[in-house]
């Protein structure tokens with residue numbers, strides 16, 4: 001949804017009832033009450049521990065409890081130290097995302113092969129030779145193929161993207177009783193009226209001859225879609241094609257423990273997925289006993305207006321954390337805009353009431369006021385120029401664009417400027433020229449400073465920035481023929497290793513670097 005349309009809609013409802021989360025929330029009270037019933041929670045937890053067999057140990061410092069205004073949530077059962085592992089979780093459901101993939105992969109095992117064929121069972125999905133149902137009496141794909149073909153796909157000789165995109169939800173039919181009971185006990189917000197889910201697409205495109213809109217299967221499928229949309233995580237698998245090129249296949253996974261964490265824009269955890277797609281959740285800062293364990297459902301470096309709209313439209317609640325309430329966002333000014341008066345070059349326009357989307361904005365230097373519609377338009381134009389155009393260019397272009405153009409219309413701390421700097425950091429490689437390395441060094445430090453102001457602790461983005469900073473310091477030392485590394489650089493590498501070391505998507509040379517500098521013996 002366009003920002004202006006979303007903010008208009010929110011602005012209108014929020015004028016009536018500016019502080020209530022109810023306007024975002026479309027789930028029924030009876031469903032919510034059932035979820036927070038103490039007996040239900042005890043049974044749910046017992047089932048969850050049975051499902052987590054092998055991943056759960058009694059020394060893990062979490063429990064499930066009810067927090068007013070949040071529903072169920074996760075609580076620290078003792079003081080948790082920074083960087084301590086809180087829990088491990090495996091996906092109860094996993095599959096493709098509703099996404100445009102640039103390669104075709106086996107719907108079952110994600111393998112990329114030149115010779116992928118349509119499944120011979122008639123489910124209209126691409127599969128590899130090992131997953132095709134004819135390869136063995138039961139392949140990993142057989143059960144889901146059976147479910148899909150029971151609905152009698154039309155046009156069986158053609159690949160069907162709509163079925164691929166619904167596959168994660170369709171896998172809901174393969175859950176055993178234990179898993180089904182857990183999944184059906186997750187919070188599930190029905191979709192907004194303007195949203196076309198994968199079920200609606202299947203029905204609209206009339207993909208199947210034997211799937212009735214009013215039947216039980218569609219009802220169940222809709223429930224699974226709602227559970228996934230409320231709770232699923234994005235994860236990914238790195239897959240090599242036959243020429244050894246890496247491709248990242250983006251997936252969505254339903255991780256129940258992960259999903260039990262409520263949201264805060266200043267969370268106290270970070271998580272990574274290891275190479276087996278096990279979620280590893282760590283404390284990003286010390287968490288005292290009794291405190292709520294919070295995840296962040298939004299983007300770390302988005303401004304408040306963007307976070308509010310994203311959370312309200314996709315997760316159906318309004319966050320009221322201290323970051324959301326502070327017009328300066330803890331002094332980071334991530335959402336702030338440059339004052340439009342030429343005579344006020346230092347001015348920063350901020351919302352007078354960030355929790356209210358329709359609020360007037362005001363310059364903190366000259367006092368100029370501007371209504372939300374104009375502010376939203378400026379943000380949309382800036383977002384389009386940066387996220388749709390500049391981001392796709394090469395590193396040298398982005399660096400020049402940042403210094404010659406972006407600095408004229410956006411603040412250096414603005415979320416779009418920061419996003420572009422992040423892209424430049426990732427694009428400036430070890431062999432780039434010294435001027436680019438120097439810019440990369442500067443951008444990394446600027447963004448680390450924003451994270452420090454937000455009190456974000458040992459978060460994932462910090463790990464990425466520390467790794468990139470170590471690499472850039474190494475490149476600069478090489479270009480200047482200086483000795484390397486010093487204590488500062490080693491500190492960055494140590495932090496990067498602590499945060500990213502267990503990730504299945506960690507930078508390829510991180511283990512080598514960590515071994516070389518003595519942080520790790522055997523991996």
Ligand SMILES: C[S@@+](CC[C@H](N)C(=O)[O-])C[C@H]1O[C@@H](n2cnc3c(N)ncnc32)[C@H](O)[C@@H]1O
Nearest residue numbers: 069070071072187231259260261262263315317
């Ligand atoms: C992934 S679930 C979290 C667990 C959920 N509370 C439960 O009882 O299953 C996400 C939902 O929890 C609620 N929630 C999460 N964070 C919240 C917050 N900061 N304020 C209000 N509700 C929140 C919203 O209903 C949201 O759609």
